[in-house]
Amino acid sequence: MIRIAVLLSGRGSNFAAIHEAIAARALDAEICAVVSNRDDAPGVSRARDWQYAAHVIDNRAFASRADHEAEVLRVLEAAKPDFIVLAGYMRLLSTRFVAAFPNRIINIHPSLLPSFPGVDAQKQAVEHGVKVSGCTVHFVDESLDAGPIIVQHAVEVRDDDTAESLSARILVEEHRAYVEALQILARGRYRFDGRRVIAS
Numbered sequence: 672m673i674r675i676a677v678l679l680s681g682r683g684s685n686f687a688a689i690h691e692a693i694a695a696r697a698l699d700a701e702i703c704a705v706v707s708n709r710d711d712a713p714g715v716s717r718a719r720d721w722q723y724a725a726h727v728i729d730n731r732a733f734a735s736r737a738d739h740e741a742e743v744l745r746v747l748e749a750a751k752p753d754f755i756v757l758a759g760y761m762r763l764l765s766t767r768f769v770a771a772f773p774n775r776i777i778n779i780h781p782s783l784l785p786s787f788p789g790v791d792a793q794k795q796a797v798e799h800g801v802k803v804s805g806c807t808v809h810f811v812d813e814s815l816d817a818g819p820i821i822v823q824h825a826v827e828v829r830d831d832d833t834a835e836s837l838s839a840r841i842l843v844e845e846h847r848a849y850v851e852a853l854q855i856l857a858r859g860r861y862r863f864d865g866r867r868v869i870a871s
């Protein structure tokens with residue numbers, strides 16, 4: 672059983688998928704905190720409905736990025752998570768923040784990294800004309816969308832896809848991939864071989 676803290680900024684469908692997997696006993700985890708930088712994030716309403724400890728820490732209320740992060744860190748340290756799960760958290764994390772939780776921050780990105788890091792990954796994939804895209808669950812290190820990969824799921828890009836239609840099909844795989852990756856962490860049966868994450 673691992674304790675996870677979920678950080679989100681919006682819809683929270685990945686958070687919902689994780690919640691449902693825990694409820695269905697498909698994931699041996701417990702959500703110990705949900706943190707959002709936006710009070711109006713639908714993910715926050717879901718967290719409250721499901722009676723999780725939901726913390727809104729609005730970055731606009733802080734004088735600097737460092738002050739905002741310090742408050743997020745304070746809340747996370749009190750919640751004592753084993754892993755911090757980024758689920759559509761649209762804030763860049765500083766080196767200091769990442770260093771506070773080495774190999775314990777997990778992110779999902781809607782492309783097959785290292786292709787299409789950054790924003791609008793699905794639009795980038797359609798515009799580039801790739802035939803296959805997908806999603807990546809990875810450990811967060813100090814570089815953007817580049818840490819060691821835990822799970823990837825591929826999704827075909829169709830000739831008539833738009834960024835929206837591709838996003839919808841990738842999202843279905845995101846929900847599966849996130850649960851699969853977290854279950855690898857929950858079992859504790861993985862090791863690092865350089866950049867490679869070897870699950871057994």
Ligand code: GAR
Nearest residue numbers: 681682683684685758759779780781
């Ligand atoms: C997901 O598609 C996730 O991959 C993406 O934000 C969306 C959040 O959806 N994250 C990134 O692009 C990170 N660079 P959700 O709020 O419904 O989980």
